[in-house]
Amino acid sequence: MFWYGSRHIPCHVETDLIPGLYVPFFYIVDFVHEQTDGSGSPEDKLSTYVLAIMNAGGLVGRIAPAALSDSIGRFNILFPCALLSGVSCLALWLPASYVSAPGGRIALEVTFALSFGFFSGGFIALINPCIAEISKIEEVGSRIGLFYCLISFM
Secondary structure (H helix, E strand, O other), rough: OOHHHHOOOOOHHHHHHOOOEEEEHHHHHHHHOOOOOOOOOHHHOOOOHHHHHHHHHHHHHHHHHHHHHHEEEHHHHHHHHOOOOOHHHHHHHHHHHHOOOOHHHHHHHHHHHHHHHHHHHHHHHHHHHHHOOOHHHHHHHHHHHHHHHHHHOO
């Protein structure tokens, strides 16, 4: 019964979406700090707050999409959240290192932190209900356990 979850295709889809999800949480502070000159500018001070800003977006992102998923559907919200968290990395985080104006870079970094926090929070909140939705009641615990075991190595 434990390995049945590893042969189930939707479990593979959900597990394959996870690897890049936590990267911005680990590297955003270092990224913002490296973009500054260390002179005590507002952007230099932002590096201490950018993770808190991302977590504030995640707080709203864990509540709003989960409430919306009851009427629209869990998978119908999960996949756009996963897609938009990746798009926010590509569209907001990567270009932030090429912006030369400090005020523009600060705005881009804060916008990225809020948007990525919101969409990744929605993904994190909805992943367990999606696993439970595709599983029999006696398999829910083993599938969620297998899922978190697999992503712990990524």
